[in-house]
Amino acid sequence: MEEKLTEGKSLVIEGRNAVLEAFRSGKPVDKLFVLDGCQDGPVRTIVREAKKHDTIIQFVEKERLSQLSETGKHQGVVAFAAAYEYAEVEDMLELARQKGEDPFLILLDNIEDPHNLGAIIRTANLAGAHGVIIPKRRAVGLTATVAKTSAGALNYTPVAKVTNLVKTMEELKERGLWFVCADMGGESMYRLNLKGPIGLVIGSEGEGVGRLVKETCDFVAGIPMRGDIDSLNASVAAGVLAYEIVRQRLEG
Template structure:
């Protein structure tokens, strides 16, 4: 079992009809969006348990439960074929984000939130040396994890090769590439974002079609992974919208 913590993530879980075993709500929190959550839960016949706030504090892993925790089944990951099918069903060029060993749950959650905003068809993460979907990730995504399919793969380099066979171009975000806004980022595309400390790994970068960078003139030589990802994803979104 797993938990979803915080008001917005739980509202989105209810809205998306994710199966919820029960809601645990602080017996002192009954106003504002909590009333909305209670109403939605009752409509969907979700069990509601009122508990002491200290009980929620003990259970919480995000340390920001906002008076409500949903007990759910573990996140069900998608297969790569599922992501490709989603793009086909929408009649759109595939648009994926590949995360190469992202270990910070807040970065993963924020990237998933941005992926939802720009209409990406899915996020791909490795099974090892990577953060997975947790209550902290769900909270950081503000509920976007309920809408953005996440696929967990054994080997990122092999997955890139498979995506190439499906007609996708693979771009890596790294400082030795071309300026990102001067590159053609339309068409079937996957963007690889590297780890917080080491960037895109050598083997993964070797399998990419091209590399894009963000020019920087400040004293700090890099950006947080989710910030860099957000800038690049919105440029892809802008180019795709302009083309349409």
């Protein structure tokens, strides 16, 4: 099988047999790149498998495929698979049940920097969160850089990838969770009651949390800013809010 783990990328798998085998073995494939206009049987089979697994498919020119290829023998298909297995949201709720704790989940919207994701997974582990949820689109996957930045936390903290963040939040609301998102215009986090089953939603430094995701949240929390600039790095914001949740939980 032609595959290689590259720094900053996912597991790169290329060649028709290797890519098809990856899908059929159940390996979590985040993205499939296919040579535009290639319509032969094996490629159609691979595209069919990708759709079945809800993988993002991009049809690209030959030059782009060559850039992505590590071996130069891509045969018209290159796949990016996760370096680590994804969990299910249900696994996180079960983990909370086993520990006898209220669920504490961290949800990420628009986080595309692998260093931010890795740092947030590390914080999630240390703050006792039961898992991290990321969307399929406009998000970095579990790449080698994410694993390295998490400093081993990825081995212990489950990460789930969902198709629709809002739908997942609505389903979790039915299970008793409520949601708070970080936003500069929100009420001071020190004035909010952050106890109980909670989902903390963090957006990117530039774009913040998407409109629909924000509207689905029950509260909007602001972090007091005393300096001359107006925003924190996403992973730092996640850490500050996560530990306010920890502080309130320790109070009982």
